[in-house]
Every structure is written in C-alpha cells, then in structure tokens.
Amino acid sequence: MPRTPAPAHTPARAVRTHAPIRTAVVAALLAPLAACSANSGPAGTADTGRAGKDGGDRPVTVTVTPTGRQASAGKPVEVTAAGGSLTSVTVTDAEGRALAGRLAPDGRTWVSDRKAVPGMAYAVTAATRTEGGAAGTARASFATAPADKVNKVDWRPGTGTTVGIAQPVSLVFDHPVENKAEVEKQLRITTSNPTEGSWGWMRDWSGRDRVDWRPKSYWKPGTEVTLNAALNGTDSGTGGWFVRDYTTTFTIGTQQIVEVDLDRHRLTLVRDGRTVRRIPVSGGTPGGDKRSWRGTAVLMAKEGTINMNSETVGLGDAYDKMVDYSMRLTWSGMYAHAAPWNARWFGNANRSSGCIGMSDADAAWFYGQVRPGDPFEITGEDTKGVVAPENGFGEWNLSWAEWQQRSALR
Missing domain, CATH: 2.60.40.3780 (Immunoglobulin-like)
Incomplete structure (x- = not known):
C-alpha cells in the first residue's frame, strides 16, 4: 500500500x-x-x-x-x-x-x-x-511516518461478559487484511485451563475480513479467557496500519445446549447433561425459501422486542411485525422468538418463515434461561442446509481438521 x-x-x-x-x-x-x-x-x-x-x-x-x-x-x-x-x-x-x-x-x-x-x-x-x-x-x-490509512477492529465477546460454551473469539476488520499471517502472529489467547484451539479466517456476512478462534470442542464451564491482540504497528496491507492494541477478557458460563428437533417440532434445553424443559415449537415451512437452517448455530444476541420485516431477508412482503423475546441465531435472519400467531402449529408442524417460534409464555421463560454463546443444535430433514461459518458463528459445523486449515499459519 x-x-x-x-x-x-x-x-x-x-x-x-x-x-x-x-x-x-x-x-x-x-x-x-x-x-x-x-x-x-x-x-x-x-x-x-x-x-x-x-x-x-x-x-x-x-x-x-x-x-x-x-x-x-x-x-x-x-x-x-x-x-x-x-x-x-x-x-x-x-x-x-x-x-x-x-x-x-x-x-x-x-x-x-x-x-x-x-x-x-x-x-x-x-x-x-x-x-x-x-x-x-x-x-x-x-x-516514524504517520499511517496513511488506519485499519480498525470490532470484536466479540465484550470484556467482563459471561458467555455460553460455544462462543468463539471473533475479530472483524474495517478494511481488507492481506497480511493475514502477520496479523495472526500478533493474536494470543490465554485460558485458565488447558484449551486447544485455532484461529480461522473467513469473509464475514458483512463482506469484511474476519478471524475467529474456537476451541477444538465446546469450552469447559468456568474457563477464563483473555485475548491480547498486539496489533499496534502491524501493517495489514492495502487495508492500512493498526494503530492500537485490543484486549478482552470473558468467562465461560454454565454448560447449556439447546437441542432443536424440527421433525418433532420440539426444543429441549439441556443443562449440565440434564433436560431442563421441552418446548413445542414451529420451524420454517418446508419446500422453499422459508425453511430453517440446520446444524449448530450459536446464540449471537438477545435482542428483545424488535421489528421483523420479511423484505430484509428476501421474502417479499410476507410479514412486518413487532416480535417479542427475539434471540438472534444467524446474520441471515434466523431467530428463536415468541410467535403467538402460529400457536396452532406449535408441536405439530413447521409453518414459520424460517425462525423457531414458540408461545409467549415459553419464549419468556426460555429467554431468561439462555445466554449468548449457547449452542443450538438443530436437526431436521427439510432445511435450507447447514449454517455456514460466516453466517453468525457457524464454525462448529466444520470438523476440527477443516477448521485448522483456515489458519493463515497452518
């Protein structure tokens, strides 16, 4: 540059x-x-x-x-x-x-x-x-000469947070990163117990360069994790220089896995290996663009009451409504949320526009139980396919060997 x-x-x-x-x-x-x-x-x-x-x-x-x-x-x-x-x-x-x-x-x-x-x-x-x-x-x-262009970083999770066992460390860059190996050399993860993991590069859903660090398997509850990104003075290529370091420290919370069986129209919350509750749900309508994704999706954020407009996800004018207890699972717009308008289908059939819907009462309870970083393990015959690594935190759908190949230092 x-x-x-x-x-x-x-x-x-x-x-x-x-x-x-x-x-x-x-x-x-x-x-x-x-x-x-x-x-x-x-x-x-x-x-x-x-x-x-x-x-x-x-x-x-x-x-x-x-x-x-x-x-x-x-x-x-x-x-x-x-x-x-x-x-x-x-x-x-x-x-x-x-x-x-x-x-x-x-x-x-x-x-x-x-x-x-x-x-x-x-x-x-x-x-x-x-x-x-x-x-x-x-x-x-x-x-030294001043930087003619500066590259910045957005990162997750935030400092001081407690997250679920599937939460990766994720860095998204404002500008392209050509010198991926040089950048990756400056990134260090330290943990309070031995944890094997690897960095993997991808193109984020936003179109920007992104690198995530995930463990070989789900985190052990209670693990304390620190990211030290000593990037100040590193040249990313045509995307510019990094002019500051980044750090974040977070803790892994309780072992929770959300099992979603679209064929049985049922969601199960499993905590520390024990079933806490089963909830009747309705997933995406079979046979077209309204189907749900399968594979492992990670709860990205609890967004509360939000406006959902089908036109923003390429489904025309199918819906435009305020939705309560919204929990984002992918960048492409798949959520778990309250869907009282679909009550007759809960536990019986998949008739949503791709999300996992449940009753107001079940959604309110479930919303209070889960946290960002909890994995949703979704199964079903008629789906759009497996959640891609860049579509939220879909890297768990790659084998460990496949994930390691995404490191610039392999």
Whole structure:
C-alpha cells in the first residue's frame, strides 16, 4: 500500500562513544528527530569524550535503526554496538512508554519485542562499555511516518461478559487484511485451563475480513479467557496500519445446549447433561425459501422486542411485525422468538418463515434461561442446509481438521 517515502540517504544512525581511561564524559542528547555530533562529524555520529594526552580506549560505535524523521513503521527497533558492548538500552516513545526488548548475551545487539508504530517519536539511550572496560552513554532519536490509512477492529465477546460454551473469539476488520499471517502472529489467547484451539479466517456476512478462534470442542464451564491482540504497528496491507492494541477478557458460563428437533417440532434445553424443559415449537415451512437452517448455530444476541420485516431477508412482503423475546441465531435472519400467531402449529408442524417460534409464555421463560454463546443444535430433514461459518458463528459445523486449515499459519 502507498507509504510516505523516506528521505533519500537515510543510513542507520551511528553514535560513537569514547570512554577515556582518565576521564569519562557523557554525550548530550541528540536534538529531537535530528542528528548532530559533538565534533560536527557525519550525521548520526556523536563524540562522547576526548582521550587524554596518553590516549585511551577506542570509541564504541552505537547504531540505531530505524532512523530519520519519516522512518518506516512496522519493524523492531535495533541497537548495535561496534568496538565494545551494550550494557543496557532504553527506548521510550513520545508518550513516555518504554519499549521492552532483549539484549544479546554478547552485548552486541539489542532488539525490541514490539515494532515501532506509525506516527511516533522515540528516544534511545544506550549504556556502553569499551573493550578496555570503560563505561559510556550514547543517545539518539527517530520518528516514524504517520499511517496513511488506519485499519480498525470490532470484536466479540465484550470484556467482563459471561458467555455460553460455544462462543468463539471473533475479530472483524474495517478494511481488507492481506497480511493475514502477520496479523495472526500478533493474536494470543490465554485460558485458565488447558484449551486447544485455532484461529480461522473467513469473509464475514458483512463482506469484511474476519478471524475467529474456537476451541477444538465446546469450552469447559468456568474457563477464563483473555485475548491480547498486539496489533499496534502491524501493517495489514492495502487495508492500512493498526494503530492500537485490543484486549478482552470473558468467562465461560454454565454448560447449556439447546437441542432443536424440527421433525418433532420440539426444543429441549439441556443443562449440565440434564433436560431442563421441552418446548413445542414451529420451524420454517418446508419446500422453499422459508425453511430453517440446520446444524449448530450459536446464540449471537438477545435482542428483545424488535421489528421483523420479511423484505430484509428476501421474502417479499410476507410479514412486518413487532416480535417479542427475539434471540438472534444467524446474520441471515434466523431467530428463536415468541410467535403467538402460529400457536396452532406449535408441536405439530413447521409453518414459520424460517425462525423457531414458540408461545409467549415459553419464549419468556426460555429467554431468561439462555445466554449468548449457547449452542443450538438443530436437526431436521427439510432445511435450507447447514449454517455456514460466516453466517453468525457457524464454525462448529466444520470438523476440527477443516477448521485448522483456515489458519493463515497452518
């Protein structure tokens, strides 16, 4: 993607440190965003001291990359020493935050753990030691070019929530992600107990790029889950740079599975392996576009009373009404909800426009029992097919091997 070009001739900044045997003198901080030198030498070179009459150690030359006022972001900060070693390195951004890094065992190099982010100024302080053992200090500064385009993320579930055992971690990006492997490397899931899982990429129902993390099998109740998306400074490609990190922490609630048998016109709530209640329902009308989906759908949200208009799901003017106790199962418009107008079909036949309808009383009770993330395992002979991974959270309809193949790091 287009980038603000760096100025011609932008070599790594070399900062030379002298540490004489008799006298140690520390270099002045280089002027912000520019290089100067105590001896007016080449740009990026500073003399930190002068040898005495009897001479002294040869200077340590410290080189910092990136360099300049419009340096490219997206790469770690690297500090190297020649003619001596580094004893410590501190890199601080313009907001006063230190950039953590690792010093090589031989003291010759230091590399930051994180990448330099777009539109940020950095100050570097390196403590050195000459081959003769004298200490010195070198300082430098640089700034990265601002992002010409920013990519943002919407994520689920929200921080502090308690969700069902089928809830994936889901990230949807504002702009296309071409560098999927590089982005996926920055995403880390930690859990309070050993949980095997994998990221999988897809095109969301909205048309945007999306990546979800799901366990190999349903979550264990009580598991605490944390997402750390260390994306700041990562280039997504033509979609732009990420300029912040994202994190969310949530908890897995009670083991609940909703079994929907469309052939028997019955919904069963199973909690911790025990049947809590069976509810007569009516699913989608057989033989056409009003059929329901089958497979595993995940409760996405409890939306309460909403207006449902059939034209928004491609069914013409079949209905336009306010519907109570609405529980969304897919982006394509399949819900479980109260449907008192269909009362004569509950437990007897499928006569809805694709949703799973029940009485007001049953819907009110059921709405109070379930939570987002609960799986709805739907069976039936005459359906539209299996819920697709991108249609809500349909990834549970893929085998574990199929899901793993969707990782950009496979």
